[in-house]
Amino acid sequence: MDLTYTDEEEEFRARLREWLASVLPGLPPKPSPNDWPGRRAYDLGWQRRLYDAGYAGLHWPADAGGRGATPTQHLIFLEETEKAGAPYVGANFVGLLHAGPTIAAEGTPQQRARWLPPVLRGDEVWCQGFSEPDAGSDLAALRTRATRDGDHYVVSGSKIWTSHAEVADWCELLVRTDPSAPKHRGISWLAMPMDAPGITVRPLRTLAGSAEFAEMFLDDVRVPVANRVGEENDGWRVTMVTLSFERGTAFVGEVVACRRVLGELAAQARKNGRWDDAVLRRRLGRLNAEFRALWRLTQWNVSEAMGVPPARAESRTRGKAGGVPGIGGSVFKLRYSHARQELFDAAAEVLGVAGALDTDHEWTLDRLSSLSYTIAAGTSQIQHNIVAERILGLPKDRPTGLRKDLQKGGR
Amino acid sequence: MRFQLTDDQRALRDGVRDLLAGRFDRDALRTAVDTPGHLDRALWRALGDAGFFALCLPEADGGVGLGLPEAVLVFEEAGRVLLPGPLVATHLAAGTVPGAATGERVVTAPAGELLPWRDASDVVQGDATGAVPLASVDPLTPLHKLPGPHAPRSPEAVLLTAAEQLGSAARTCELAVRYAGEREQFGQPIGAFQAVKHLCAQMLVRAELARAAVYAAAVTADPVEIAAAELLADEAAVRNARDCVQVHGGMGFTWEADVHLHLKRSWVRAGTGRTARETEEELAAAL
Numbered sequence: 272m273d274l275t276y277t278d279e280e281e282e283f284r285a286r287l288r289e290w291l292a293s294v295l296p297g298l299p300p301k302p303s304p305n306d307w308p309g310r311r312a313y314d315l316g317w318q319r320r321l322y323d324a325g326y327a328g329l330h331w332p333a334d335a336g337g338r339g340a341t342p343t344q345h346l347i348f349l350e351e352t353e354k355a356g357a358p359y360v361g362a363n364f365v366g367l368l369h370a371g372p373t374i375a376a377e378g379t380p381q382q383r384a385r386w387l388p389p390v391l392r393g394d395e396v397w398c399q400g401f402s403e404p405d406a407g408s409d410l411a412a413l414r415t416r417a418t419r420d421g422d423h424y425v426v427s428g429s430k431i432w433t434s435h436a437e438v439a440d441w442c443e444l445l446v447r448t449d450p451s452a453p454k455h456r457g458i459s460w461l462a463m464p465m466d467a468p469g470i471t472v473r474p475l476r477t478l479a480g481s482a483e484f485a486e487m488f489l490d491d492v493r494v495p496v497a498n499r500v501g502e503e504n505d506g507w508r509v510t511m512v513t514l515s516f517e518r519g520t521a522f523v524g525e526v527v528a529c530r531r532v533l534g535e536l537a538a539q540a541r542k543n544g545r546w547d548d549a550v551l552r553r554r555l556g557r558l559n560a561e562f563r564a565l566w567r568l569t570q571w572n573v574s575e576a577m578g579v580p581p582a583r584a585e586s587r588t589r590g591k592a593g594g595v596p597g598i599g600g601s602v603f604k605l606r607y608s609h610a611r612q613e614l615f616d617a618a619a620e621v622l623g624v625a626g627a628l629d630t631d632h633e634w635t636l637d638r639l640s641s642l643s644y645t646i647a648a649g650t651s652q653i654q655h656n657i658v659a660e661r662i663l664g665l666p667k668d669r670p671t672g673l674r675k676d677l678q679k680g681g682r
Numbered sequence: 683m684r685f686q687l688t689d690d691q692r693a694l695r696d697g698v699r700d701l702l703a704g705r706f707d708r709d710a711l712r713t714a715v716d717t718p719g720h721l722d723r724a725l726w727r728a729l730g731d732a733g734f735f736a737l738c739l740p741e742a743d744g745g746v747g748l749g750l751p752e753a754v755l756v757f758e759e760a761g762r763v764l765l766p767g768p769l770v771a772t773h774l775a776a777g778t779v780p781g782a783a784t785g786e787r788v789v790t791a792p793a794g795e796l797l798p799w800r801d802a803s804d805v806v807q808g809d810a811t812g813a814v815p816l817a818s819v820d821p822l823t824p825l826h827k828l829p830g831p832h833a834p835r836s837p838e839a840v841l842l843t844a845a846e847q848l849g850s851a852a853r854t855c856e857l858a859v860r861y862a863g864e865r866e867q868f869g870q871p872i873g874a875f876q877a878v879k880h881l882c883a884q885m886l887v888r889a890e891l892a893r894a895a896v897y898a899a900a901v902t903a904d905p906v907e908i909a910a911a912e913l914l915a916d917e918a919a920v921r922n923a924r925d926c927v928q929v930h931g932g933m934g935f936t937w938e939a940d941v942h943l944h945l946k947r948s949w950v951r952a953g954t955g956r957t958a959r960e961t962e963e964e965l966a967a968a969l
């Protein structure tokens with residue numbers, strides 16, 4: 272067990288810090304939450320800066336246009352950018368953190384060449400068209416149809432909760448290509464251009480007040496067959512790759528941000544007298560333990576992803592070959608998503624009544640948006656199922672047999 | 683940065699696990715429960731022979747010369763099997779009390795307001811005046827209560843106790859998962875029911891977070907990290923034991939199931955350090 276960084280890694284950190292210190296002061300002001308074109312421009316502008324400085328796609332394999340950096344370097348990158356208060360990945364979330372890595376892992380050389388460089392350069396934004404009104408947790412129940420017509424699929428159906436749909440150029444879209452197959456077997460993963468005719472995007476207002484996500488209606492949208500990643504009807508497997516990136520690595524940087532907020536809470540409480548409240552103080556102390564441990568768990572997961580020969584497996588949470596994160600991400604996500612909610616509840620206590628009810632305050636907005644963390648990317652209930660079945664090896668529920676037994680009278 | 687066990691650390695852990703499986707299996711555990719207050723001296727010497735107490739003693743002094751991370755792995759294993767005795771105190775006395783390192787002498791020390799294993803020990807390190815016996819909730823840990831103000835435990839003692847708590851938390855998770863896979867109701871294993879499944883998943887998550895905290899604290903030896911480890915390991919041990927009882931249903935409420943022994947020991951261990959309130963205050967002060 273080693274928590275020290277090598278000289279090379281420390282040098283990398285020092286160079287990165289220097290660079291951040293030189294660019295961050297000159298950054299334009301953040302656009303308001305509902306200024307979508309502004310947000311897109313801002314997020315892409317930051318990505319372009321990262322690209323020009325050689326920090327784009329740090330953790331991607333070199334043959335996918337990335338820098339082939341070690342997971343540790345990527346961890347340092349996330350730590351330092353968060354500490355310095357650099358812009359969050361924002362509209363680039365899907366492209367950089369899961370659609371891109373999925374294409375890097377599963378795409379053909381042509382597909383990688385077409386889609387990956389623009390993500391890294393900050394030229395194109397992706398969104399995720401997985402969920403449907405009747406297929407959320409039960410994602411494989413999706414019904415959006417794609418029918419072959421020559422070298423195109425004709426896609427019809429609707430998607431929901433599509434984050435950043437309004438400003439996206441591409442959508443990682445799940446469609447049903449074989450309606451007669453069992454539900455997990457007839458799905459395909461497509462890259463859909465968002466400017467194709469037949470797409471209607473209707474923004475949905477979140478409880479935090481912003482139009483973070485949207486409904487998407489697809490009416491005979493033509494998508495080239497060449498845009499399919501993975502085999503036809505093999506989309507569920509590709510989806511699992513996408514989801515393991517989404518849960519496995521996408522939240523890592525945020526733990527650092529939470530630790531920063533926690534420090535700010537303590538400073539604020541000392542200033543405004545709330546620190547005298549022993550219950551609140553102890554609550555902050557407990558959160559300190561929580562977020563320190565979550566950061567250590569992150570380091571553990573990252574080290575694990577660096578590859579331990581399976582014969583010497585520590586637990587059954589490790590990643591598959593090819594840098595796909597393991598389901599240890601579910602363990603992390605479960606605890607993190609709840610801890611984040613507790614953090615911003617504590618922030619409300621620090622702010623006092625009026626402050627906590629003031630949506631001009633960043634912490635109030637964060638408190639509202641923290642409610643999404645136990646839902647998005649798979650609800651806590653679904654994560655518990657995953658941990659219990661895939662890590663602990665507990666049996667799957669068999670609802671039909673159960674219902675039959677209950678009808679017989681149960682106990 | 684490579685926050686994973688090294689090959690040597692893995693081998694050490696596996697070796698201790700094998701040793702304890704051989705020397706302190708379930709029969710031995712039940713025998714110990716049936717003979718309260720009695721410490722198995724032969725077992726103690728066997729532990730000494732295996733280097734359990736001399737682990738962190740420099741090689742020049744006849745020790746194994748390993749560090750806190752290794753000690754934590756060993757104490758985690760002790761916690762898994764509910765190994766009885768003043769293990770932490772004897773381990774920490776290895777350099778100062780003759781015979782402690784080899785397992786010839788049993789050493790105990792005050793821990794908070796409690797003094798475990800006074801009558802069965804050869805040496806009490808620290809002030810034990812006025813100690814009065816207490817009807818210990820844990821049949822495997824005889825206790826005395828100490829009067830007056832108590833000295834804080836050393837950071838090492840706190841951390842090694844947290845490691846035992848971690849071992850216990852991981853073990854009760856395993857016991858629950860095993861039972862949930864075997865016991866059938868409504869025509870299927872109870873582990874297929876989400877209510878049970880989710881209890882088990884929460885146990886794993888608690889244990890894994892505590893593990894990250896305990897191992898990191900062992901590597902850094904930082905007081906704030908140790909406080910975090912203590913808090914999370916206590917929580918994991920106590921709550922996992924409680925959930926494990928629940929998963930076992932009526933069986934969990936019997937003397938026969940081992941679960942209650944984990945619950946009671948985890949309460950005793952949590953009671954031998956600072957209170958959760960004090961630990962939280964320390965963690966707050968560090969912000």
Ligand SMILES: Cc1cc2nc3c(=O)[nH]c(=O)nc-3n(C[C@H](O)[C@H](O)[C@H](O)COP(=O)(O)OP(=O)(O)OC[C@H]3O[C@@H](n4cnc5c(N)ncnc54)[C@H](O)[C@@H]3O)c2cc1C
Nearest residue numbers: 399400401402407408432433434643646647648649650652
């Ligand atoms: C902020 C945000 C952004 C999102 N962005 C995107 C996006 O960009 N693209 C996209 O495709 N999707 C996105 N989602 C959708 C997200 O993945 C789904 O909301 C989520 O998977 C839950 O599905 P649902 O909303 O249909 O809830 P449901 O599945 O209807 O769940 C309702 C309740 O039932 C529980 N439940 C359901 N099934 C089970 C079960 N088997 N066992 C126990 N409990 C169960 C759930 O836990 C939940 O409490 C986003 C969601 C949010 C909140």
